[in-house]
Amino acid sequence: MLATLFVLLHAHVCLALSMSQQPPRIDSTERVASTKWLALDTYSWTDQDGVARKWDVATRTTTNESGVDAVVIIPILKSEYSLDTLLVEQYRPPVRQATLEFPAGLIDKGETAVQAALRELKEETGYVGQVSGTESRPVCMTPGLATEQVQIVTVHVDLTLPENQNPQAELDDGEHCVVHRVSLKDGLKKVLDNPSKAMPIMGLYLFSIGLDMGLSMSS
Amino acid sequence: MLATLFVLLHAHVCLALSMSQQPPRIDSTERVASTKWLALDTYSWTDQDGVARKWDVATRTTTNESGVDAVVIIPILKSEYSLDTLLVEQYRPPVRQATLEFPAGLIDKGETAVQAALRELKEETGYVGQVSGTESRPVCMTPGLATEQVQIVTVHVDLTLPENQNPQAELDDGEHCVVHRVSLKDGLKKVLDNPSKAMPIMGLYLFSIGLDMGLSMSS
Secondary structure: OHHHHHHHHHHHHHHHHHHHOOOOEEEEEEEEEEOOOEEEEEEEEEOOOOOEEEEEEEEEOOOOOOOOOEEEEEEEEEOOOOEEEEEEEEEEHHHOEEEEEOOEEEOOOOOOHHHHHHHHHHHHHOOOOEOOOOOOOOEEOOOOOEOOEEEEEEEEEEOOOHHHOOOOOOOOOOOOOEEEEEEOOOOHHHHHHOOOOOEEEHHHHHHHHHHHHHHHHHO | OHHHHHHHHHHHHHHHHHHHOOOOEEEEEEEEEEOOOEEEEEEEEEOOOOOEEEEEEEEEOOOOOOOOOEEEEEEEEEOOOOEEEEEEEEEEHHHOEEEEEOOEEEOOOOOOHHHHHHHHHHHHHOOOOEOOOOOOOOEEOOOOOEOOEEEEEEEEEEOOOHHHOOOOOOOOOOOOOEEEEEEOOOOHHHHHHOOOOOEEEHHHHHHHHHHHHHHHHHO
16 A cells, blocks of 8 residues: 555656656847857756756857858878878967867858868868768757857868869968878877877867777777 | 079078968957856957957856866777767757767866766766776867867776666756767767757767778778
């Protein structure tokens, strides 16, 4: 009898708990300040328990309706003798130093992610590429801090093409990129771990850990 | 004679160009606005060509002197039959939806990255882990937008330990995490590509692409 009562009570409590849970929602947003490129907002939101909360958020002023700001490119340069990728080294004022990143850039108005990827790869590295798959679904960069979303595109560079024999970057005014061609199997992790080299971006660093893990898992 | 003159002139122009290049530098920073957790700054900086420029920057108000804000954990759960990792699903107001991320969290004052990794893994997932290597060098999250830096720590979870038989998360007030245990070889990319699942963070998505690439390169 007591056991039955306990089970019923327990079930009731669990049911009540699960019924009180609700999808979290944004109730309103307040623009605290805005500059040319960035805005600082405070969101008022209601969490799963119905509790009213605040969250401070950074937003690019350039973000379009899709919510996707930029494209990140994984360049694959395959030949009979090598399997390489391309990294871009550039000075980034927010971290006050040069960084190592995959080629990337904002998506222009009216462009698809794939079109932006091929354009940015040509501009930043000089290489002409081809996309065999599709872009990734939108992914977030730092979702505890910013609205920023990107799509990832893997681009294959045919090294036998005449236009890829002497690639020349076409940088915008004020852009200063150094392009590094790095072996995926043997060079990437070493470059990223070298403290005398520029600071890697997290996504690139995690890519290299995943790559090494994949290589070691099947060997 | 003409050829010699051309070579001399060309060498001179190149020398002049390389001499005019200088390390970029931050000249001053202006605080535009600040909330409890985030600040919006505009940096005045001088680029490699000596041109004065502006850059808008988001900064966590919690960042300590080291500049490293947080730790990202790669959990490795290995048994005789499986090789899994742990993903955390949680609602993130800045992107107005739930995300899939590796366990992560801010580093407390006086904590090392490794200490923070073991503490956060226990809090967010309930698992007790061990670190065999060291933390990564600091890496940046989105260096075109924010100062934010993190360190990455790979944590091994011994599934035979009594404390890992029935792991229970120890969430702070207001934290609502769902933990997913996912096969590294067979499940990770599928989960991240499934549009009905939460939005992945870029670093995790690139990790899974690297992992698949490593697996296919050695098979």
